[in-house]
Amino acid sequence: MRFEIVHQTVYRFHRPVELGEHRLMIRPRDSHDLRLVEATLQIEPPSALRWVHDVFGNSIALASFAGRHDGLSITSRLVLERFARQPQSLEVDPKAACYPFAYGASDRLDLGATTRMEDPAGRDALRGWTSGFLPGRRAETLDLLTRMASAIRAEFTYEPRAAEGTQAARETLRRRSGTCRDFAMLLIEAARHLGLGARFVTGYLYDPALDPQAADEPSAPIRGAASTHAWAEVYLPGAGWIEFDPTNGTVASGDLIRVAVTRSPSQALPVSGTFLGSRNDAAGMEVTVRIRAIA
Template sequence: MPIHYDITHTTVYRYRKPVRFGLHRVMFRPRESHDLRVLATDLQVSPDANIRMIQDPHSNSVALVQPIGEATELRIVCRFTIEREPGSVDQLALDPSAEVLPFAYSVQDRIDLEHYLRPHHDDPEGRLIRWAHQFLYADETNGTREVLARMNAFIGQNLSYAARDEEGTQTPLQTLELGSGSCRDYALLMMEAARRLGVATRFVTGYLYDAALELGGETTGDAVTGAGTTHAWLHAYLPGAGWVAYDPTNNLTGSGELIRVAVARDPSLAAPISGTWYGDAEAYEGLDASVVVRRLRG
């Protein structure tokens, strides 16, 4: 039976004096597929704005928001009701040719996956590839799922999570050097490491459902990391199963709690919101952002 969720995503930019706003790209709408349908949407912007909906090259839904006039606050509130089919592709059998690393994609798959297979960040001294090779065992068969599962678990268990509000993502080498990062940094680290093992990966941004936050907004158990704001993870393309979700922040695989919004070959192409404003350089006061994901009962 399908599961229904209500999602409210609120972003508020505040300024000490009135400013003018340039065009803002908003990527808040969940990404529909055979397992997820968007049943209702509502986008409210203050001050008034001209809004256009488009799709980017990855078929992500993008709202182009052009606020009108000057204001001391830009508020963007998106509400969605979605229907999610239970089940997880992490249980689907892989194509026999892809069960063990290293494996080769078909010629047709390689053409389509080229940008997801090629590393996007430099590793001049080979540190990242050496880091990736620690998950390959020399004395036993390296099952594809098992290697990715070991990497997924290792990141969250051995690095220190550090939330960041500012835009941008650390490079994989920076994350290894610091020994810490945000969900975006964790996802990019695993993406680039898996690519060096011959696995196609892509960046995913979206929302995370946490049942521990259901009772009046208070934690009722062990909360997962990343709920209450936008979250990031990755997909790995495994022949036979398709795009499989890995969340190294919470050591989740193919989890139904992950609600995707946008996918891209690199995090820089999937920012939830971006835009410009014009005015006194000292006018900017701050940003407040929140996400509430509520499962509907009955």
């Protein structure tokens, strides 16, 4: 499918302030499952822009400003093609098809920090939760991960939260509620607790119900499509990085539009930056995301 995505972030201030450097993580990279056709970026006031790759290889824009301003508007427009994953691409190496299994030496080295929990203090809570999916202590690996993602969708309450930050997995387990990034981190920490490599993904989620040009609406409500979205990827030999969206209980969905992958949610902010002034100078921020399928 071909999509158009317009993502706008607007900051307002009560008086003119000096804007510090802003970091923008809003441009995806071309791959076999995603082709970037067009990408435009409009920033007001004008900025000096430079592009870099972060430690994960994500495309990052750094915007610098001169003078004082009472607002900042950042509008990204993307046109891209998303290619759905074919079922045969989910074939896991026979040595990893049943959990538990051990990664090969090369994979262990390269996966590195993606196998280490962000919050080791939550291991007991995760042990209790994940054990419910392993009654016989063994399971088909892909099925195990799919059942955990589906359980989050079915048993946890989705509660959008404007405040920055991500709950620790043990807090999400205690509250039984959270945002898409909380649910992604719960699944990531559960996978890491089980010794698997997992990483955080930020991007967008297409919902036909929000697209006036779509012919059909989904049979089940889609959660998290009105703004940026977050999900998890888990590495399984043979199949590679597999996308799990615990907010909606899906696996390898073609409606997930990846922008960047990181080890931790704190590294995946779409827009971040500073200004010189008092906290009271900030008048508010508004973020809008519009996604539509196009011919």
